Amino acid sequence: MIPLTEEQQMLQAMVRRMAREKLKPRAAEIDNTGEFPWDIVELFRENGLFGIHFPEEYGGSGGGVVDLCLAVEEVAQGCSDAAVILAGQALGSKLILLSGSEEQKRKYLPRIASGEFIPAFALTEPGAGSDNVSMQSRAVRDGDYYVINGRKIFITHADVADIFTLFAKTDPEKKARGISAFIINKGTPGLGIGKIEKKMAHKGNHACEVILEDVRVPRENLVGAEGEGFMEAMKILTTSRPVTAARAVGLAQVALDEAVAYAKTRVQFGQPIAKFQGIQFMLADMAIKVEAARQLVYNAAFLADRDYKSKEAQRASSMAKCFATDTAMQVTCDAVQVFGGYGYMREYPVERLMREAKVTQIVEGTNQVQRVVIARALLED
Incomplete structure (x- = not known):
């Protein structure tokens, strides 16, 4: 640390x-x-x-x-x-x-x-998840405005958001260099909230469809220059992936704590199950992974604070996100296993923790994408 x-x-x-x-x-x-x-x-x-x-x-x-x-x-x-x-x-x-x-x-x-405004980050589309460059949302210049049409999905907090930071193509022929970024205020005509997804976990934070139909956005709400949106999104993710990784570490830590406490009190074969070496090895491996993940997270956060544009920070960010979220999934699953049949029941928290851990492997770039990013960085050196 x-x-x-x-x-x-x-x-x-x-x-x-x-x-x-x-x-x-x-x-x-x-x-x-x-x-x-x-x-x-x-x-x-x-x-x-x-x-x-x-x-x-x-x-x-x-x-x-x-x-x-x-x-x-x-x-x-x-x-x-x-x-x-x-x-x-x-x-x-x-x-x-x-x-x-x-x-x-x-x-x-x-x-x-101050918390007066709640923002929503609107990047993902039905055909553009990991492949953001394939987004279909269009922003067409019309005098001092951009007219935006498109559809975003899985947008967290869209239903309670006061502003949206949203990405759309201003020049589709240029692919990644044709994506631009905008600020859109709640209540702008043509901006609507569609389907609210039914999710596995994090049910209090709604993932929503955002529909844009001839949404007129003033030119002053363009962020950066036209065509810089994709690179801006990548910079954002370098600083946000360690935060998702930190959330995963928190989930893994509480799952470990719950498993240790349960193993000390659950009696089978005349003694607490914590006395059995098989359980002890599980707990030890869980603790090793949680601490290793924590070290990666705070190294990545430190590097992002120092220079989030550096290749070192980008690689560390992907490493932390990938390892910490895989760890959260593994440790929460192992916690359920330590609890046995009770772990599968909603009366105990580890069932919820396992469901909550899963999405961390998916958001802000799947862990398969993170491995691609890491490999490219290694091979470019």
């Missing part, structure tokens, strides 16, 4: 206490009801968590990716749905933070940092 400043240690301790006292008691209820937890949004607002990674000049705390990862890991140990809210606030605003004009930053970032 990289050395933490006194401020980072205080942040970690504060969020850990909040997760234990306020978030953990809500996790199962949110999973059961599928309702967006506005009370958690308000809790984050009151404690300034939405502003962790924003510069002070835009109403934030002046932290970076490391600070955000610390908070997200701790929040995930209490409630993964809550961690999605915190991470989503960062993902939806990164386009403006990293590539926006000064006017765009001053207009939007203070309201996102």
Whole structure:
């Protein structure tokens, strides 16, 4: 683990206490009801968590990716749905933070940092998941406006979002270099929310279809120059993948903790199952993987804070995301195995943790894509 400043240690301790006292008691209820937890949004607002990674000049705390990862890991140990809210606030605003004009930053970032605005990151389409370049959404220039038509899917928080950071093609012939990025405000005519998906987990954070029909976006809402959207999206993912990885580490850690506690108290054959070497080896392997994942996450976060544009940061980001999320899936599955039949029942938390871990291997680039990114970086050296 990289050395933490006194401020980072205080942040970690504060969020850990909040997760234990306020978030953990809500996790199962949110999973059961599928309702967006506005009370958690308000809790984050009151404690300034939405502003962790924003510069002070835009109403934030002046932290970076490391600070955000610390908070997200701790929040995930209490409630993964809550961690999605915190991470989503960062993902939806990164386009403006990293590539926006000064006017765009001053207009939007203070309201996102305070939690007044909830942003949504709109990239994925029905035929463009891992292959973002295949997106079909079009933005056509019309005087001082762009007219956007298209359809996005699986967009987290679209139904509660105040703004969308959205990507569309301005010049399809140029492929990746023909994609541009825009800010679209809620209520813009032609912008609609379609199907809300029924998901395996994280049911309190809705994944929605976003429909764009002749949506007129003013030219000043173009972020960066025309054709720079794809590269901007890749920069965003270099800084956001460690955050998803931190969420996975939080999930894995709480699954390990639950498995250890259960193994100490579950008696079979006249003794706690923790006395059996087979269980001990499972727990040891789980602990090794969780700690290895944590080290990769904070190294990637450190490198992203130092220079997110560097090849080193990009490779580390993919490594952390891939390993940590694979670890979360493996460790939560193993936790269910330690619990035996009880682990399969919704009465116990490890069943939910396993469902929550799965999506981390898919979002922000599947782990197969991460391995392609890592291999290319190795072969280019």
